Amino acid sequence: MEEEEKITIIEGPPPVFESVPDAWPMGLNESPTLSSVVLTRLRTLNGPKLVERCYRAWRNQHTIHLEFRAPDGLPHKAPIVAARHLEVMEGQVLLLWVRLIEDEMRLELGYDGTNHEDDDN
Helix, strand or coil: CCCCEEEECCCCCCCCCEECCCCHHHHHCCCCCCEEEEEEEEEECCHHHHHHHHHHHHHCCCCEEEEEECCCCCEEEEEEEEEEEEEECCEEEEEEEEEEEHHHHHHHHCCCCCCHHHHHC
């Protein structure tokens, strides 16, 4: 049995997921479930190695996941669909585009289904 390909956030706060206004991530969103591609930015010490791990998994036609603890403390994982590494003044940043299914999107992006525009009335 093969070991699951994953990148695990070991310490620190849960990742922050941002909606992606660009059109290109929609081309990565082939799934039988309702999902959305979102972006997270992670500080790392080995960005090039982590991006290479993603490329190697995809080249071998495997899925690689981001494993993290959500704000509720429970472990979650999301398929990584794109990865990029950046060097910034503060160190290295790993940009990961991941696919979140509908229920995870509500949890991670903070959507609660209420219309807050009416709060002032």
